[in-house]
Amino acid sequence: VLLLDEPLSALDKKLREQMQVELRRLQQAVGITFVLVTHDQYEALAMSDRIAVMFGGRIAQVASPKEIYQRPVNRQVADFLGGMNFVKAEIVEENGASLLLDTLGFGRVRTDKPKAFMRNGGAATLGIRPERLRVLWDNASAKFEVAGKVVERHYFGEITHLIVEIPGLEKPLSVTETNDFGADDIPVGAPIRLAYDPEALVAMAD
Template sequence: MTQTPSKPALDTAHTAYQTPSVRFEDISKSFGSTAAINNISLDIHQGEFFSLLGPSGCGKTTLLRMLAGFEAPDRGRILIDGEDMTRVPPYERPINMMFQSYALFPHMSVADNIAFGLKQAPMTRSLRNARVSEMMELVQISPLARRKPHQLSGGQRQRVALARALARHPRILLLDEPLGALDKKLREKTQFELVNIQERLGTTFIVVTHDQEEAMTMSSRIALMREGRIEQLDAPRRLYEFPASRYAASFIGSINLFEAQVLQQTGNELTLACDATGTELHAHCSEKMLPGMTLTLAVRPEKVRLLQPNEQSPNQLRGRIKDIAYLGGVSIYHAELPSGKRVQFTQSNVQALAEQPLNWEQDVVLGWQPDSCTVLTE
């Protein structure tokens, strides 16, 4: 998975002086003896497409529900545009939420579902109807206005729920696993549609998801969560290319991890001993590392190259192909080293399948450059 984020990350230097759209200050929340959120501080800026990413039970939905006002923190404050909203009820917050189930009223038409929240707003019927028409056009469901939810596909119901959530022009839209009910192809298509809608409106979108590809595709920034804490907060590309820990490296995409010991460091060049490879490994590292230190070298599969006969590489391994997965545009290979350690690498399928050069039990020589791997100490 090497997708480029759909929109550039915010310039943090540019936004540092601005009042955040959302600020969590030292937020903690427990349910009985279980700590769901553990002392989180986080700023989310106006116009971001921000994702809370992590496995089930990491605290991402609890954090979203506290922002929505459905849960109260045990400690800390939640500010929206500089105003303390910690104890403000949900209906008084400039926020709307789109639930995973979509929560559409089955007896109402598409238009009536979208209009439901507007009936509590101080506006005339003509203005309300105009707003409903505007929202249906925005999400491209105008021809479905009179249909009931049971007459819609999953993707169409998702659009209705989004239109209803946006109808009151909230400053912040919360989305809880918004694409979880869609099939893969529709989910991929809808990801880009959500990004386009968010960019057109300028609304701050905050998404909860466990799907790493979904977060990477849509987000300007991602908070990767683990056991109630933020493990890493970064733009998608930096989260993928420069993980801060073994957990972050393993959660985002596929990764090869090698336990190694520092032999020496010359400038930014590390020389490492690795029992699993039986060879010296080389990596670039700007941090000072002392001889004898144990660390982890992380290498993405697409950085590992199949070396040609007589070709040399600073990091060079010999192995035997044990597994092959053909995925259309790319094939994934697992090569087993003499130590039993397996190394994953990929190759683009630019030739016909019958001409692919690699087969099971074939001996291969693999390599990568010192600046293609990441040194992890956590």
């Protein structure tokens, strides 16, 4: 086992990304286990077969990069690994491995119940990643959509982050869109419609 304790932390972004690929190739070539410690969540997602997320010396979740990103076990893990929108909900029904929830912004949603789910009265929290919200252009429609207003816009080259106020939600939603279709030209204050997949709304275990 080779322990790598933040080996790329002093490198600039481009060299860091190149070395991530090189280290991955090296690990596959020599065929031994690498244990890499990093505070960079994207580095962990890019390089790992399995990720262990730790807080205060305790492991919160161990899973594949895809599972830990798409199905974080709790709010702390979800918030640490990439951006996440959190939505308050009320439990309507708890049935085996699923939950039926009411939200003010997304309406009624059925979602998988996390394994470590701990019910706290009737309240629950849902999470949805910014890239799972898609801008609906012109007359396009979707089976599931919400409408709001753009209150902030941040340009990052290939992508734009939009901050969107949705009636009924306590906090605005963060939306990530590629600039292929002109997300970077949406003015602050503009009305906007967002499509989403109900399966992208993940219930938090705590």
